[in-house]
Amino acid sequence: MNRVIHLLRLTLLLFVFLALGQPLYAQDASTVTADQVNEVARELWCPLCSGVRLDGCELKACDQMKDEIAIKLAAGDDTESIKSYFVTQYGPQVLGEPPRSGFNLLAWILPVAVLLGGGLFVLTRGRSMMQDIRPAPVASSERPVPDDDYARRLDEELARHD
Amino acid sequence: MIFHIGSLLLVIALVVSFFGTVVGYWGGRTRSANLAASSFHAVYAVAGLVLAAAVILWYGLLADQFQLAYVWNHSERALPLFYKFSALWGGQAGSLLFWTLLLSGYSVAVALTFRTRQAALMPFVNATLLITSFFFLVLLVFSVHPFEQYEFRPADGQGLNPLLQNYWMVIHPIMLYMGWVGLTVPFAFAVASLLSKKLGNNWVRIVRRWTLIPWMFLSAGIIMGSQWAYMELGWGGYWAWDPVENASFLPWLTATAFLHSIIIQERRGMLKVWNMVLVWLTYVLVILGTFTTRSGILESVHSFAQSDVGPYFLGFLILIIFSFIWLLFDRMPLLRSESAMDSVLSREAAFLANNWLFTGIAFAVLWGTFFPMFSEIITGQRISVAAPWFNKVTGPLFLLLFVMMGIGPLLGWRRTSANKLREQFTWPLLLSLLFALVYWLLVSKQFYPMMGLTACLFVTATIVQEFLRGVLARRAATGENPFTATWQLMRRNGQRYGGYIVHLGIVLIGAAVIGNQFYVQTTNVTLAQGESADLAGYRFTYNGLSAEHQDNRVEYRAYVSIFADDGARLLRTVSPQRNVYDKNPDMPTSEVGIYVLPSEDLYVVLNGWSENSATFSIFVNPLTLWLWVGGVLIVLGTLIALWPHPRRKTVPAPAGVPVRA
Numbered sequence: 001m002n003r004v005i006h007l008l009r010l011t012l013l014l015f016v017f018l019a020l021g022q023p024l025y026a027q028d029a030s031t032v033t034a035d036q037v038n039e040v041a042r043e044l045w046c047p048l049c050s051g052v053r054l055d056g057c058e059l060k061a062c063d064q065m066k067d068e069i070a071i072k073l074a075a076g077d078d079t080e081s082i083k084s085y086f087v088t089q090y091g092p093q094v095l096g097e098p099p100r101s102g103f104n105l106l107a108w109i110l111p112v113a114v115l116l117g118g119g120l121f122v123l124t125r126g127r128s129m130m131q132d133i134r135p136a137p138v139a140s141s142e143r144p145v146p147d148d149d150y151a152r153r154l155d156e157e158l159a160r161h162d
Numbered sequence: 163m164i165f166h167i168g169s170l171l172l173v174i175a176l177v178v179s180f181f182g183t184v185v186g187y188w189g190g191r192t193r194s195a196n197l198a199a200s201s202f203h204a205v206y207a208v209a210g211l212v213l214a215a216a217v218i219l220w221y222g223l224l225a226d227q228f229q230l231a232y233v234w235n236h237s238e239r240a241l242p243l244f245y246k247f248s249a250l251w252g253g254q255a256g257s258l259l260f261w262t263l264l265l266s267g268y269s270v271a272v273a274l275t276f277r278t279r280q281a282a283l284m285p286f287v288n289a290t291l292l293i294t295s296f297f298f299l300v301l302l303v304f305s306v307h308p309f310e311q312y313e314f315r316p317a318d319g320q321g322l323n324p325l326l327q328n329y330w331m332v333i334h335p336i337m338l339y340m341g342w343v344g345l346t347v348p349f350a351f352a353v354a355s356l357l358s359k360k361l362g363n364n365w366v367r368i369v370r371r372w373t374l375i376p377w378m379f380l381s382a383g384i385i386m387g388s389q390w391a392y393m394e395l396g397w398g399g400y401w402a403w404d405p406v407e408n409a410s411f412l413p414w415l416t417a418t419a420f421l422h423s424i425i426i427q428e429r430r431g432m433l434k435v436w437n438m439v440l441v442w443l444t445y446v447l448v449i450l451g452t453f454t455t456r457s458g459i460l461e462s463v464h465s466f467a468q469s470d471v472g473p474y475f476l477g478f479l480i481l482i483i484f485s486f487i488w489l490l491f492d493r494m495p496l497l498r499s500e501s502a503m504d505s506v507l508s509r510e511a512a513f514l515a516n517n518w519l520f521t522g523i524a525f526a527v528l529w530g531t532f533f534p535m536f537s538e539i540i541t542g543q544r545i546s547v548a549a550p551w552f553n554k555v556t557g558p559l560f561l562l563l564f565v566m567m568g569i570g571p572l573l574g575w576r577r578t579s580a581n582k583l584r585e586q587f588t589w590p591l592l593l594s595l596l597f598a599l600v601y602w603l604l605v606s607k608q609f610y611p612m613m614g615l616t617a618c619l620f621v622t623a624t625i626v627q628e629f630l631r632g633v634l635a636r637r638a639a640t641g642e643n644p645f646t647a648t649w650q651l652m653r654r655n656g657q658r659y660g661g662y663i664v665h666l667g668i669v670l671i672g673a674a675v676i677g678n679q680f681y682v683q684t685t686n687v688t689l690a691q692g693e694s695a696d697l698a699g700y701r702f703t704y705n706g707l708s709a710e711h712q713d714n715r716v717e718y719r720a721y722v723s724i725f726a727d728d729g730a731r732l733l734r735t736v737s738p739q740r741n742v743y744d745k746n747p748d749m750p751t752s753e754v755g756i757y758v759l760p761s762e763d764l765y766v767v768l769n770g771w772s773e774n775s776a777t778f779s780i781f782v783n784p785l786t787l788w789l790w791v792g793g794v795l796i797v798l799g800t801l802i803a804l805w806p807h808p809r810r811k812t813v814p815a816p817a818g819v820p821v822r823a
Contacts, residue, residue: 050405050546051404051405053548056396056399091544092545094546095546096546096549099545104541107551110529111525111529111555114526115522122518126503
């Protein structure tokens with residue numbers, strides 16, 4: 001009977017480990033190298049600074065984030081799950097790019113739309129410029145521009161003042 | 163007392179600049195020579211007054227007059243003299259005064275150059291430059307107060323921001339400001355030609371040179387800023403798409419588009435409205451850039467309300483945006499093209515595509531820079547738009563731009579025949595395809611770097627081909643040796659061949675960016691004294707640490723020997739250091755240890771140390787040297803393009819007299 005209970009306990013323990021997604025042989029965080037931490041940190045951004053990558057940030061808060069990465073790597077987490085964890089903790093700011101959903105989708109769509117719209121405009125305008133063979137009226141058809149006499153007189157006056 | 167005089171000088175300059183603006187516009191409108199002359203005098207007077215005010219502030223900094231709030235905030239007794247001098251542009255009030263000083267300098271240079279020429283344009287040019295000075299003087303007098311004084315004299319100052327205590331930070335802002343501020347001049351000529359209705363190609367011919375000069379300074383300023391970030395910030399990179407960097411890059415993009423599209427107006431009388439729009443956009447982006455970096459709006463929308471200068475900038479931006487649009491629409495009938503486009507296979511069409519890409523990239527950069535602010539306002543959540551977004555969105559556009567940079571100059575004006583196309587493109591294309599194939603098979607299977615480097619090679623091949631053809635043609639005509647022929651080619655066709663050299667500089671920068679983007683190798687190590695780390699075939703050995711007290715800081719310097727061939731051959735001992743400043747011990751700065759090779763930089767950062775060990779970040783950054791060489795080529799090419807070339811003689815030589823080549 002005791003053997004059965006012992007086996008049941010072991011099976012239960014195994015299920016708990018599997019359910020939590022933890023490997024049976026999790027590493028100690030101190031065995032994770034700085035390079036392994038920075039490989040993940042390079043894909044994250046300091047939540048407090050403007051545009052500073054986590055691996056290059058020297059704030060205490062960022063050092064703590066790097067320690068957390070080491071712990072998570074030691075526990076067997078992959079880069080994507082670590083990134084998701086930090087997004088839950090600090091918001092999408094840590095990703096260095098806007099999430100592709102909701103209002104933030106506009107960050108991705110608008111430059112493409114403007115570029116395509118601009119390209120279309122240049123194409124149509126270019127085509128109409130190619131069809132527009134007639135000599136275009138120049139400024140002379142409008143109100144006459146100041147005559148040269150005036151300009152010369154003004155030049156002379158200015159020269160006298162200098 | 164003297165600082166009260168400084169304040170008074172700024173107030174007088176404010177009044178004179180307003181007076182000059184009014185008489186300039188009025189004089190241009192009524193064609194009164196006296197009023198026009200007054201606008202010139204106002205330009206000189208404002209420059210003199212602003213210079214005197216700047217000299218007084220410099221005196222305050224150099225003589226440790228800590229009763230001045232600005233001096234107390236940005237200097238200290240122990241600050242080296244060099245940095246006391248540069249502290250003038252180290253803070254908000256001083257940098258705005260410096261802006262105004264440089265603008266006054268440009269205004270005087272323009273006024274002196276054209277004091278007896280361009281009489282119909284100059285009163286308006288003076289007025290437009292003066293109204294910009296007036297705006298900055300309003301900021302100085304009513305908002306930032308560079309001469310604000312305490313009632314007592316503190317014993318010492320707070321010290322200059324440690325990050326600014328670097329020689330690149332002394333020269334980089336001057337270059338950047340010379341670029342930014344100088345781009346006001348082409349805008350002033352554009353406004354003047356619209357107001358005076360002299361809308362031929364005259365203003366375009368004038369502003370080519372007056373755009374190239376600030377463009378060169380801006381390019382040099384951006385490159386120097388990158389050099390500073392690379393050497394001083396110690397994260398292994400040189401460009402972070404930070405809002406301040408973007409603010410300097412945005413007018414560069416539109417000014418570059420403008421420099422290309424005015425060639426079409428000069429040659430074909432086309433794109434007149436577009437050129438006006440580009441020069442206006444450039445000016446708006448300069449003011450917007452100053453606004454964003456000075457108001458702190460991009461750090462957080464909340465800092466806008468805390469900023470004194472923000473509302474002023476916003477008001478001025480609204481004024482220049484709407485008044486210019488109104489003026490442009492009013493003059494639209496006078497801005498019709500003089501000729502039509504003949505073919506899509508023409509240089510005009512290539513320039514149009516180039517302009518589309520430049521403005522597309524400018525829009526993307528602007529959008530990315532401001533998007534976090536919009537997102538915070540709409541969603542209430544802060545997001546960051548950093549390098550990943552900018553690289554994904556602008557990367558493909560830059561690739562296309564590079565391809566266009568190779569194609570454009572090889573196409574002829576009006577149209578390019580099939581024979582000409584074959585003749586121009588066969589060798590560059592074959593060479594590029596061969597390179598791409600070899601790269602793919604032997605070097606790397608990564609698509610983007612392969613495409614990017616192939617585009618760089620294609621552009622280089624087209625440039626070399628153009629030089630070769632030019633030199634061979636000259637040699638055939640004159641019998642000159644290859645060196646003389648190359649020299650004469652550049653001397654007589656500076657605009658064209660200087661442009662090619664600038665393109666070559668851009669290609670080198672492109673290659674360096676690709677190398678750094680895709681092939682950096684890095685490691686973080688803690689080494690005990692005598693211990694080594696290996697990276698990319700190099701061995702880095704830590705030899706020890708020294709500490710040395712300088713005027714206002716302690717320099718902690720680590721000594722790291724770099725070996726090649728598995729430690730067999732010593733290349734260099736580098737000394738990355740950390741400076742801990744007496745006044746700002748919480749802000750240690752970094753000076754990287756670097757060994758530069760043509761193929762890669764070996765870059766060592768000291769992160770921390772204990773009694774027997776030190777922690778380093780080590781980077782092997784491929785091709786970085788070519789980024790700086792590219793910057794030098796840009797400046798060199800621009801100088802060649804600017805250099806006055808000998809006029810072609812049109813008078814026929816008398817019979818019997820031999821003509822010198």
